[in-house]
Amino acid sequence: MAGSTHVFQAPKGTRDFHPEDMATRRHIESAWRSASIRHGFDEIDGPTFEHLELYTVKSGDGIVSELFSFNRSGGETDYALRPEFTPTLARMAASKGRSLSMPTKWFAMPDLFRAERPQRGRLREHRQWNVDLLGVTGPEADAEVIAVAVSALRGLGLSAEDIRVRISHRGAAAGLFAALGVSEDRIADAFTLVDRRDKLPKEVFAQQAKELGLDDDAVVQLDAIANSRIPATCPPSDIASQHSLPIESVADLEALSVELEQRGLLPFCDWDLGIVRGLAYYTGTVWEIHDAKGTFRAIAGGGRYDHLVELFGGPSVPACGFGMGDVVLGLLLQERNLLGDTPGSLLPRPDVFIISNGDDPADRMLVPLATSLRELGLHVRHTWKATRNIGKQLKEASSAHARLAVILGDQVSGGLIVVKDLDAGDQCDVPLRDLPAWLPRHLAGGPTDRHT
RNA sequence: GCGACCGUAGCUCAGGGGUAGAGCACCUGGUUGUGAUCCAGGACGUCGCGGGUUCAAAUCCCGUCGGUCGCCCCA
Numbered sequence: 001m002a003g004s005t006h007v008f009q010a011p012k013g014t015r016d017f018h019p020e021d022m023a024t025r026r027h028i029e030s031a032w033r034s035a036s037i038r039h040g041f042d043e044i045d046g047p048t049f050e051h052l053e054l055y056t057v058k059s060g061d062g063i064v065s066e067l068f069s070f071n072r073s074g075g076e077t078d079y080a081l082r083p084e085f086t087p088t089l090a091r092m093a094a095s096k097g098r099s100l101s102m103p104t105k106w107f108a109m110p111d112l113f114r115a116e117r118p119q120r121g122r123l124r125e126h127r128q129w130n131v132d133l134l135g136v137t138g139p140e141a142d143a144e145v146i147a148v149a150v151s152a153l154r155g156l157g158l159s160a161e162d163i164r165v166r167i168s169h170r171g172a173a174a175g176l177f178a179a180l181g182v183s184e185d186r187i188a189d190a191f192t193l194v195d196r197r198d199k200l201p202k203e204v205f206a207q208q209a210k211e212l213g214l215d216d217d218a219v220v221q222l223d224a225i226a227n228s229r230i231p232a233t234c235p236p237s238d239i240a241s242q243h244s245l246p247i248e249s250v251a252d253l254e255a256l257s258v259e260l261e262q263r264g265l266l267p268f269c270d271w272d273l274g275i276v277r278g279l280a281y282y283t284g285t286v287w288e289i290h291d292a293k294g295t296f297r298a299i300a301g302g303g304r305y306d307h308l309v310e311l312f313g314g315p316s317v318p319a320c321g322f323g324m325g326d327v328v329l330g331l332l333l334q335e336r337n338l339l340g341d342t343p344g345s346l347l348p349r350p351d352v353f354i355i356s357n358g359d360d361p362a363d364r365m366l367v368p369l370a371t372s373l374r375e376l377g378l379h380v381r382h383t384w385k386a387t388r389n390i391g392k393q394l395k396e397a398s399s400a401h402a403r404l405a406v407i408l409g410d411q412v413s414g415g416l417i418v419v420k421d422l423d424a425g426d427q428c429d430v431p432l433r434d435l436p437a438w439l440p441r442h443l444a445g446g447p448t449d450r451h452t
Numbered sequence: 453g454c455g456a457c458c459g460u461a462g463c464u465c466a467g468g469g470g471u472a473g474a475g476c477a478c479c480u481g482g483u484u485g486u487g488a489u490c491c492a493g494g495a496c497g498u499c500g501c502g503g504g505u506u507c508a509a510a511u512c513c514c515g516u517c518g519g520u521c522g523c524c525c526c527a
Contacts, residue, residue, distance in 0.1 A: 009500070009518050058527070065453075066525070084527055116525065117453080118518095199523090278527055301526085323527095357485080387481075394487040407486080420486070427486080 013116075013124025023346035024339055025127070028156065028326055029109055032129040035152035036107040039144065041131060044106045046088035052078035054087045058311060068113050068124075081113035085130045085323070086281075087312060093134055094314025102135030102317075107148075121297045121328040131302075132321030134309065139252070142285040142304060142320050143259035149289060149300055149322055150268050156329075157338040163299065165265070166229065166272035167287040169256065172236070173273050175249030176225055180218040194226045195276035225273050232260060232269035239271060256285060281305045285320065291332050299332065300324035344401065351378040351443050353397035353422075355407045358388025362408035369406070369435075376436055378443070398422050403443060406435070 010016055017025060036043065052069050069080040082088060085108055093100055108130045118124055131148050133141045146165060153163055170191075177190045193208050200208070209219040221243055230238065236253035240246060253271060260266050277286045284304035291299065302322020309317040333339050340346050354370055356362040370380045381400055383393050390407065397405045407418040407427075417435065419442075420427035430438050 012518065055527080063527070066527085086527075114526085117523095118520095119522090120520070122526085281527070297526090355486090385480085388485090389482085390485050391483095391487065392485090396487090398487050405486085418486090422487075425487085 011124070013118035015123065015125070019347060020344050023344070023348075024330065024333075025326065027339070027346050028329060028333070029127070029129075031152045031155040032107075032109060032324070035148050035155055036129075036131060038151065039105075039148045041105040041107040041133075041148065044089075044092065044108050045110060046085070046092060046108075047082075048111065049079045049081050050088060050091075052080045054091065054312075055080055055083065058087065066115055068115050082110060083112055083114045085110045085112065085128065086132075086308065086321075089130065089132055090308050090312035090314065093309045093317065094312045096314075098315060100134070100315075100317070103141070104134040105132075106134075107131045121331055123327055127326040129324045129326075130321065132319060134317050134319045136320075137306075137318040139256040139259045139285070141318075142256055143263055143265065145302060145321055146260065146269075146287065147263045147265060149302070149324060150265060152324075153289070153299075153329075156333060158332070158336065160267045162292055162332070162336055163268065163289055164292050165232075165269040165287055165289050166275050167232065167253070167256070167269055167285065168271070168273045168275040169250075169252045169285050170283060171252045172250045173225075173276075176240070176243070176245055176273065177222070179245040179249055180221055180225075181214055182212050186212045190222075191276050194222070194274060197223070197226050197274070227274060229270050229272040229274070232257065232266045232271055234271070236271055239273070252284065277301055277303060281308070283307060287322075289324070291335075295335075296328050296331055299328050344399075347401065348379060350381045350397075350400055350402040351404060352380045352439065353393075353400060353402035353405050354380065354382040355390060355393040355397065355405055356382075356388060357390060357407070357409045359410070359412070362412045363388075365408055365412060369408075372436070373439065376440065378439065394420075394422075404439070406439075 015021070033043070052064070052067070055063055055067060063083075064080075067080040067083055069078055071078050088110075089106065089108070093104065109127060110130065111125060112128050113125050115124060116122065129152070131145050133145055146167075150163075150165065173191070173194075174187050177187055178184070182190045190212055193205070193212065197205055205223065206219050209222050210216075214222060225239075225243060228239065228242070236250040236257055237247050239253075240250045257266070260269060275286055275288055277288070282303040283306045286303035287301070288298045289300040290296070300322050302320070304318075304320040306318045307316070308319050309315065330339075352373055354366055354373075356366045366382055370382055373380045381397075381402065383396050385392075385396075387393070390409075394405060402422055405420040405422055407420060409418055411417070411429070412432075415432045416429050417432055418427055419430050419435075419438070421442075
């Protein structure tokens with residue numbers, strides 16, 4: 001192996017986070033955390049890997065091919081890297097038993113792993129924000145978790161022009177299917193059909209719809225319902241009347257509408273009964289957030305899953321929540337130009353960049369000055385190059401996005417240094433002994449991040 | 453897991469059997485100096501990796517790893 005220059009590539013579907021990427025990731029995570037906390041949710045986490053059975057118990061053995069599973073060399077217990085957080089959450093809630101406070105409002109930002117073929121917006125390892133509200137049955141809980149999601153996205157600079165929350169409701173959709181003539185025991189099949197409508201040729205869709213017991217007219221209606229998307233600022237009863245169906249079938253959406261309105265969310269939302277999501281989980285409201293132009297995969301998905309905790313051996317607890325991945329969101333933020341003007345603009349900005357003109361007194365002062373300013377809590381840098389060319393050092397200071405340059409020049413022996421504001425471009429002389437008080441005061445006036 | 457296309461300098465790419473190019477970026481020093489311009493110099497890469505064909509492979513063939521798109525799936 002001596003002299004080997006073999007280049008390792010990162011494993012398929014994983015990412016390296018260089019400083020600029022890490023800054024982006026922290027930017028997104030802090031928006032997530034901040035929105036969660038503002039809405040009164042507490043942060044939790046669990047193990048990165050769980051017993052394999054935790055995932056097969058709900059989804060069946062078929063799920064295993066989508067997992068990274070393993071066991072210890074010589075061990076018999078099967079484990080899996082967590083592909084989602086919800087089972088862990090349910091397990092944690094179940095383990096609290098009856099002492100679980102109601103409501104319980106939890107959020108987490110786990111790393112998740114799926115052994116799928118990677119594609120744009122979909123990797124084998126990604127970070128996902130999970131928000132869950134347990135113990136509240138009413139639509140106020142659904143509206144509240146939607147509010148948290150929208151709040152974080154707004155915090156990242158996205159508006160109702162950029163993102164849309166598409167909302168459906170299992171009960172409402174089932175009511176409409178029933179009104180069209182789908183029998184009780186075929187409702188689940190109707191959901192599956194609606195979910196797959198975009199991948200099916202029109203004739204096949206019609207054929208399968210007929211098999212559900214629909215007549216020609218109802219098939220057209222079903223297609224129309226699945227594809228109708230109207231702004232949530234319109235009352236849900238419009239959907240029913242549009243298709244000449246009973247108003248009662250959309251009662252659940254009406255109740256949700258009231259709660260969304262109170263939270264100022266209606267401008268962000270659309271009623272979209274084509275949203276189905278995983279059948280195994282959801283019991284009521286289901287929703288997804290997409291970019292408004294529909295170029296990317298879903299940014300987030302969530303809804304109500306009242307049997308969740310029970311499914312994992314806990315008490316019967318109503319629950320709703322959502323997951324939001326960092327990959328699609330990152331792509332959208334980049335496309336919308338919301339990650340700063342330059343690659344490094346989300347990195348922490350140095351408060352001070354110290355420059356020496358190369359004279360002995362100045363050079364001797366540089367490191368001690370940096371040390372004392374750092375003890376004050378300031379972010380301090382200086383060049384590590386040999387050059388003492390002031391222009392080049394200033395260039396380095398500005399490419400590091402430093403806010404101030406402290407220049408140790410000819411007047412250093414007289415106790416005077418130059419402070420240059422790199423944003424404003426102006427500079428002034430400051431007595432060296434005043435610097436510890438002067439700098440924090442001056443910095444307090446300005447922004448701390450370049451993008452703000 | 454299946455199918456298609458792709459992989460050349462840090463980045464964007466050109467080349468297409470005869471031992472590698474451009475622009476930008478980068479690095480060092482100078483201009484006695486203030487983020488620019490300028491000057492001088494530097495490194496630019498086993499052409500993803502491995503094997504095969506050939507006198508000769510970045511180029512053709514096979515495999516593999518990675519990327520993109522579609523299927524599957526999306527808990």
